Each structure stands twice: as structure tokens, then as C-alpha cells.
Amino acid sequence: MRGVSHVDEVRAADELAGLGRADAVASLFRSQHRRLVGLAALLVDDRAVAEDVVQDAFVGLYRRWRHLRDPNAAVAYLNRAVVNGGRDRLRGGQRAATRRLMMVPRAETLESAEQGAIEHDEADRLWRALTRLPTRQRQVLVLRYYLDQSEAEIAETLQVSPGSIKRHASRGIDALARSMEAGS
Incomplete structure (x- = not known):
């Protein structure tokens, strides 16, 4: 069960250099969305809630972009926002035990x-x-x-x-x- 390595995060962050807020957040969305939804789904046990948590994280990033001291910290910000958002949703009881993101091996490795x-x-x-x-x-x-x-x-x-x-x-x-x- 592996996600994105620190090297991949650094590579994604390096691509942000010189981009405006909208382009940088859009680039992060393309490169990080799927991974973050997987992370959130593992935390909240509901794919729809996971999508909402990730959406909220990206909205928060967009709103706070100018307050980031280092745009390369955006991936860490998103990770933290998803973890915190997932925790908040669990506290609020927005969890469904019937929906699960299955962790199935890729067919080519079987x-x-x-x-x-x-x-x-x-x-x-x-x-x-x-x-x-x-x-x-x-x-x-x-x-x-x-x-x-x-x-x-x-x-x-x-x-x-x-x-x-x-x-x-x-x-x-x-x-x-x-x-x-x-x-x-």
C-alpha cells in the first residue's frame, strides 16, 4: 500500500515555480487529486465524503495561496488539509461503512x-x-x-x-x- 514518494512531491512542487495562483492550483489538482482522494478515502471510509474533503482542501489552498510563504509547501498543505478535513468529517459522523475504496493489486502484477x-x-x-x-x-x-x-x-x-x-x-x-x- 504505497502512495506518492517524497521525491514525487518535490517534483510536483518544483513545477509550481513561476506559476500564478490559478495555474499552480490547477497543476496541483492534476498531479495530486487522485492521490489525495485515495488518502481521504482511507481516512473516512467513504468515497463521496473523500471527494468533498479533497475539494475543500483545494478551495482552501486557492484562497490561502498568497499567504503561503513557500509555494513548494503547497503539497504539504494539501496533505494536512485532507487529514484535518477527514478528521473533522469523522467527528461530525459523516462516515459510511458500506462504501470502500478497495486496495486491489494491479492486474499486471498478479x-x-x-x-x-x-x-x-x-x-x-x-x-x-x-x-x-x-x-x-x-x-x-x-x-x-x-x-x-x-x-x-x-x-x-x-x-x-x-x-x-x-x-x-x-x-x-x-x-x-x-x-x-x-x-x-
Whole structure:
């Protein structure tokens, strides 16, 4: 379960140099929208709500563009806005357990149809276990393993201490392992 690497974020940010606000936000939308919707869907467990969260993040970025000290920080701003927006939506009870973004392996990487079915089942079990985690544990694990962020980056995104990130990650992984062993 991998998202966009830090190198990809830097490359996307470098493309913003010299662009006006509308062009820069449009460029970010083209390069980051799909990834951010995936991130939000992992956090809120509802594709429609995820789309709304990402839309709100881009609207916020557009409105605050002139206040960004460094336009290259726009990707980090979007990550933080999506995480915070997802958390706000969960607090508001806007979550549906019936809609899920499935994490299915790409067809070209599958060895056989049976292998694909097994991997799909494992991904679905992992997804169900992830959605049962407390919000902060889910956020930490999604940022770590979907966005491939470091502990320091996660701490900055969630605005908590690195020690808190380690604690939530450890507890989340333990809970996922127990759930997977139990055959949820």
C-alpha cells in the first residue's frame, strides 16, 4: 500500500515555480487529486465524503495561496488539509461503512486469478481492520504506509509530537496484527 514518494512531491512542487495562483492550483489538482482522494478515502471510509474533503482542501489552498510563504509547501498543505478535513468529517459522523475504496493489486502484477482473489481478500480484510482503528492510529498508519511519510513528517502533518506518532503507530500495527490473526 504505497502512495506518492517524497521525491514525487518535490517534483510536483518544483513545477509550481513561476506559476500564478490559478495555474499552480490547477497543476496541483492534476498531479495530486487522485492521490489525495485515495488518502481521504482511507481516512473516512467513504468515497463521496473523500471527494468533498479533497475539494475543500483545494478551495482552501486557492484562497490561502498568497499567504503561503513557500509555494513548494503547497503539497504539504494539501496533505494536512485532507487529514484535518477527514478528521473533522469523522467527528461530525459523516462516515459510511458500506462504501470502500478497495486496495486491489494491479492486474499486471498478479501471478494468477487465484493469487488475485487471495490478494483481494487479504486487502479487504486489512481494509476492514484499518477502518476499525481509532482515528489517530488510522491517520498515522495511512500517512506512514500510504504516503510513505517519515515520523517527523507525520508529526508535522498531524501537529503532534514524534513520540506520539511512534505510540499510535505501534498500537495501530498491534491492533491490525491481532485483527488479521483473528481472521476478521
